[in-house]
Amino acid sequence: xxxxxxxxxxxxxxxxxxxxxxxxxxxxxxxxxxxxxxxxxxxxxxxxxxxxxxxxxxxxxxxxxxxxxxxxxxxxxxxxxxxxxxxxxxxxxxxxxxxxxxxxxxxxxxxxxxxxxxxxxxxxxxxxxxxxxxxxxxxxxxxxxxxxxxxxxxxxxxxxxxxxxxxxxxxxxxxxxxxxxxxxxxxxxxxxxxxxxxxxxxxxxxxxxxxxxxxxxxxxxxxxxxxxxxxxx
Amino acid sequence: xxxxxxxxxxxxxxxxxxxxxxxxxxxxxxxxxxxxxxxxxxxxxxxxxxxxxxxxxxxxxxxxxxxxxxxxxxxxxxxxxxxxxxxxxxxxxxxxxxxxxxxxxxxxxxxxxxxxxxxxxxxxxxxxxxxxxxxxxxxxxxxxxxxxxxxxxxxxxxxxxxxxxxxxxxxxxxxxxxxxxxxxxxxxxxxxxxxxxxxxxxxxxxxxxxxxxxxxxxxxxxxxxxxxxxxxxxxxxxxxxxxxxxxxxxxx
Numbered sequence: 001x002x003x004x005x006x007x008x009x010x011x012x013x014x015x016x017x018x019x020x021x022x023x024x025x026x027x028x029x030x031x032x033x034x035x036x037x038x039x040x041x042x043x044x045x046x047x048x049x050x051x052x053x054x055x056x057x058x059x060x061x062x063x064x065x066x067x068x069x070x071x072x073x074x075x076x077x078x079x080x081x082x083x084x085x086x087x088x089x090x091x092x093x094x095x096x097x098x099x100x101x102x103x104x105x106x107x108x109x110x111x112x113x114x115x116x117x118x119x120x121x122x123x124x125x126x127x128x129x130x131x132x133x134x135x136x137x138x139x140x141x142x143x144x145x146x147x148x149x150x151x152x153x154x155x156x157x158x159x160x161x162x163x164x165x166x167x168x169x170x171x172x173x174x175x176x177x178x179x180x181x182x183x184x185x186x187x188x189x190x191x192x193x194x195x196x197x198x199x200x201x202x203x204x205x206x207x208x209x210x211x212x213x214x215x216x217x218x219x220x221x222x223x224x225x226x227x228x229x230x231x232x233x
Numbered sequence: 234x235x236x237x238x239x240x241x242x243x244x245x246x247x248x249x250x251x252x253x254x255x256x257x258x259x260x261x262x263x264x265x266x267x268x269x270x271x272x273x274x275x276x277x278x279x280x281x282x283x284x285x286x287x288x289x290x291x292x293x294x295x296x297x298x299x300x301x302x303x304x305x306x307x308x309x310x311x312x313x314x315x316x317x318x319x320x321x322x323x324x325x326x327x328x329x330x331x332x333x334x335x336x337x338x339x340x341x342x343x344x345x346x347x348x349x350x351x352x353x354x355x356x357x358x359x360x361x362x363x364x365x366x367x368x369x370x371x372x373x374x375x376x377x378x379x380x381x382x383x384x385x386x387x388x389x390x391x392x393x394x395x396x397x398x399x400x401x402x403x404x405x406x407x408x409x410x411x412x413x414x415x416x417x418x419x420x421x422x423x424x425x426x427x428x429x430x431x432x433x434x435x436x437x438x439x440x441x442x443x444x445x446x447x448x449x450x451x452x453x454x455x456x457x458x459x460x461x462x463x464x465x466x467x468x469x470x471x472x473x474x475x476x477x478x479x480x481x482x483x484x485x
Contacts, residue, residue, distance in 0.1 A: 042381075042382075042385060045385055045388070045389055046388075047381075047385055047388075072388070072393070072394075073385065073388035073389050074388050074389070074390075074391045074392055074393060074396075076389070078389055079389055079390075080382075080385060080386050080389045081386075082382035082383075082385070082386060083382070084382075086380070086382045086383045086385075086386040088383065088386075088387075088401060088404075089405070090404040090405070099387070099390050099400075100390030100391050143390070144389075144390075147390060147391065149389075155382075
């Protein structure tokens with residue numbers, strides 16, 4: 001699994017210009033608030049029209065400005081779990097999970113099966129606001145993975161969780177992703193959230209990559225004040 | 234924050250002012266007058282015309298106004314067109330009516346459509362133009378409030394932009410859209426000035442309830458009052474229905 005991207009997104013008061021390339025299954029994006037991490041995730045999804053850059057996942061291009069190729073978000077096979085999980089509040093858990101599979105009863109069966117596998121089959125008829133933070137995250141992940149994406153984007157996956165749930169999911173999520181062999185991009189503010197993933201880290205500040213490497217490499221030679229603080233020095 | 238109850242003293246005059254027309258309507262009501270109004274030849278055609286034209290207008294407002302609202306909500310380049318929504322809101326309806334008459338009259342820019350004036354279609358046209366800004370303003374706010382990420386999730390799960398709009402944006406925005414529809418419909422039902430100028434006051438053709446009330450008032454105030462109560466009751470019922478529906482949307 002490999003992917004690479006160059007994203008140039010310009011707004012009057014902000015320019016995001018980054019190049020990402022990874023053989024690692026998990027890429028982490030770190031950086032202060034407003035650095036452009038979430039904007040980068042959205043750009044990878046195809047939320048913005050871009051005139052420069054490319055995105056190639058496992059050898060197939062989703063976006064290539066030079067070639068005039070720009071797949072719509074629904075054609076990119078990139079799954080997204082935004083901050084706060086982005087569950088559809090008006091749909092039951094089962095319909096959230098079945099959302100990407102279509103409206104057939106077969107889709108609901110498949111969604112139910114996935115929920116059963118996760119041990120949360122009994123939540124199928126509930127609405128998202130009736131779930132705990134941990135359950136919401138599980139449902140959001142199930143929904144994202146049910147369409148078998150080639151790349152998974154997670155924005156602050158642990159930030160809305162209580163301490164106990166956070167600890168449990170720090171263990172299980174990296175194992176789940178590894179088992180699926182799925183490439184993912186994780187935005188996080190907390191080093192402890194990232195450690196279990198053993199990620200390749202891009203530190204982004206003011207829309208540009210200021211340092212890249214494994215957590216150990218960053219720790220050895222942090223190049224900015226933010227990275228130094230992030231690795232706990 | 235602690236609430237200073239003295240503010241109620243200053244609020245009371247406004248409460249009294251707002252309650253005044255309602256008191257007037259209910260105070261002037263009696264069973265005898267109601268039955269008198271019931272047998273008046275004007276009310277049934279006028280009520281039917283009001284219901285028919287206001288619902289058709291609302292359909293136009295929603296189907297044509299929603300895409301415009303979506304554009305205004307999400308494309309900065311559309312800001313230049315915002316004034317088109319604001320102007321009819323501040324223009325006196327009579328001015329709108331006169332302007333429409335100039336456009337569609339025999340000598341007008343669209344004079345070839347002069348058959349339109351003094352017709353039921355003209356009533357719908359006037360109501361649509363006068364009511365649309367109320368819906369569009371509410372819809373812009375409601376659509377802007379829909380979380381961009383939720384829409385993006387729907388897209389990433391295979392929905393086209395139209396599919397995501399129908400399956401996610403509309404349910405999320407529904408309480409705001411319903412409130413806008415209630416405002417626009419109430420405005421359409423109450424339309425008087427623009428209708429009078431461009432559609433006239435022809436029974437069965439362009440004489441909606443407000444015009445019928447105005448017409449009857451010249452001969453019989455008590456019948457006019459009964460018709461007013463009927464119209465107010467109808468508007469209140471529609472408002473409550475939409476509020477209820479919006480509340481359900483918000484809860485789910």
